[in-house]
Amino acid sequence: MREIIFDTETTGLDPATGDRMVEIGCIEMVNRVLTGATFHAYFNPERDMPVEAERVHGLSAQFLADKPLFRDRAEDLLAFLGDAPLVAHNAQFDFGFLNAELDACGYYRIGDDRMVDTLAIARRRHPGAKHSLDALCTRYGVDRSHRVLHGALLDAELLAQVYVELTGGRQIGLQLAVDNTVEQRSETAVFIPKLGEYRAPRPHAPSAEELARHRAFLETLQSPLWNS
Structure with a gap:
């Protein structure tokens, strides 16, 4: 089964109040195994970058000024996503921004039926524990020493490893040999x-x-x- 693990970076917390998506990172997995296929893009948000948001991801308005608008990469992104389930941590947040950008460009929204929320999975599996991506990386021994700031593609890579552990561990990627019978x-x-x-x-x-x-x-x- 093909799945897309993705993460976004934004100018703030709520697209309804004018916040925009400034980065998206997507990673393809097939049968819980990374294929090496990725999609990554920065977007010019056509607005300022709040200091609080820049402290999180390090993306300044100056850095993003010459990046394409979301509408310029929307078709490429949708082609990469296809009809696969979309896996994100606190997925309602990422879906909210992705669909707000699609709405603004006149594209169909992506339905919640394609949403896989690793935060919800973690809460079911480890009630009472910490469920941040950092905490789950620590729990499952996923190396995040190179993560100084948030970054969409880097966080998607970490989440892919965590997702495998949350859904059964590394052995689920093993396949039985099958002959022609x-x-x-x-x-x-x-x-x-x-x-x-x-x-x-x-x-x-x-x-x-x-x-x-x-x-x-x-x-x-x-x-x-x-x-x-």
């Missing part, structure tokens, strides 16, 4: 024989030696229930 019918590695395939009957009848050993064993039992 079977076909895979689900993500859970259930294999169904092809129709019309002939299989020789497997012997189930006990041998004469096994029957004799069984009779000898029965004779050693004291007052067996079936004689009551």
